[in-house]
Amino acid sequence: MRELTIKDAINEALYQEMELDDRVILFGEDIGGGAGRDEDYPEAADAWGGPFGVTHGLQTKFGRRRVIDTALGETGFIGASIGAAVAGLRPVAEIMYVDFLGTSFDQLLNQAAKLRYVYGGKMSVPMVVRTVAGGGFRAAAEHSQTLYSLFTHIPGLKVVAPSNAYDAKGLLIEAIRDPDPVVFIEHKRLYMHKTHVPEESYTIPFGKAAIVREGTDVTIVGVQKMVHTALDAADALNEVGVSAEVIDPRTYSPLDTDTILASVAKTGRLVIVDESHPRCSLATDISALAAEHGFDRLLAPVKMVTGAHSPVPFSPPLEDHYLPSTKRIVEAVMSTVNHQGRTGNTAVTA
């Protein structure tokens, strides 16, 4: 079976959609690279393919008409993507790092997300913002955030974050064909992760979580890269006789609450692993979901294993300490497994 990295799976998804549909165009900074030099010096053409090389080769194949190197102004090309989308195109804009969305956030928050609703449902904004998130790359505070929950908070946006190459291809094709604005978050430390990816085009529907490992004692929800850390923890837990079920929500908006709640109902324990900051995060969101709708099935308090309420530090030992580890997940799971139940509660009497 053919295996691809996430990076190549994303490239293939873009390639196949661009071949299929002339309305699909790419905007971004250095997504080809070498613009302005390649007329006199052909070697400069398609020099980068984005900072991680994800779009490499697409400009050579589809030309500058469709793979458009913008100037370094995110507001300009995110806004233009909105306009192009309502005017009949299917733009896929790349924000080099999710951290840079701050510069163009108004266009996403107040325009892309609201253009349909505010004006009474007459227009759709079929655009995708691809962006790169995640820590552990020694990239420091302004190139290492995840910010999943910022986008998930906003009605009108859809938020997708694949953890493997199979999902990356299918979810990206789904995102490009989706009529609404989609924030498609790629994790910089997963780009080289490989899985089987079919050559043909396929889609994965939004709002369908994947149960990536079945178990009976505890549900671990992993957020993007943390799916893999959770799987490592599940292996370690298996050694000590604890059977962990690992869930990858895959899309955070919409969120597949049914799959998470069904798993919690089965295992009675929930640990959420998210490398983001802990406050108002996906971890708190899913935790609240279980508290509100799964309370009667919980045998122990929900545990969150997250980054710190701090910017992401540069210093390697500090950053490693910041990020959730297998060890921290195992400890959190064991605390739920060893939980003694409710003691000292005063029964409410009528």
Added chain:
Amino acid sequence: MARELLEIEQITVAQPDTEEAAAIWRRMVRIREFETRVSHIAENKEAEGYLHTYAGEEAVACGVIPLLRSDDWITSTYRNHGHAIARDVPLKGIAGELFGKETGVCGGKGGSMHVADQNLGMIGAMGIVAAGLPIAAGAAFASNYLGEDKVAVSFFGDGAVHQGAWHEALEFAALFSCPVIFVCENNLYAESTAVDYHLLAGTVSAMAGPYRIPTIEVDGMDVLAVREATARALHHARSGAGPVLIEAMTYRYGGQFEGDSQTYKPPVEVAYWRSRDPLPAFRKRAAEFGLSSERLDTIENTARDEVAEAFAHASAARWPSLDAVTTDVYTK
């Protein structure tokens, strides 16, 4: 490789014929009547929410919008009633929207700051200063890409030049030669702050220079002058020559919002601009286009009746059904 500064071709712009002139007058008086009524409503607290009126600036919307094709794109601002009326959005739909009623052009979900009929190419009326410019540039980009000859027009005020979005939109449009016309309604005030203070370049058009976007400065109280500038800009943009910026000097009769005491406006300034009111100015010239004063009066009276009827209709209309809160958040 130096790029030559783009020039706008001098073209002969035909004067409006009698019916076009009548249509200009109809739009101008509709806007004035509508906004006068809105100020009255605000004073009497008959509507909730923020209201921003367009009175005084009629010549800009009525000079630009009637020349657009029905498939051209427009982005507007929170001071949008004039643009919507000039685009012939039904008055009942606008009044209904101001009241948040089911009959509003956006079903009541937008309100006064977001009056736009997307079915008429009005992509939106943005409550965020300068937010519409990059979107208009993108719509214009799509027109080029698809081999269409649609033009996008983006209205903004003098305060918008301070936003990064303004600069990034001009840059994007120039870099990709997008057929977009940026129309500045320079009404001398960014909220309560005068251009004398905030507009360091002196004019908005001066700020387009570094992006090599040709500009036309025009008297924004003269609807015929705005019309001519627009015709030239449209010719330029539609022929594939790239973006244009029009700076129309105009005056906001109302405050930044209804309820603004406007203590910052010197009476002598107000008197000067009132003496240049675009409605009487056009009326004086109407005979040149074969419009009799009887016809002008009839149009004005009809507009007054239509506005009254629109607000009566809006008052009587139903509120949206409550399940509308969560409809149209997503298409799918």
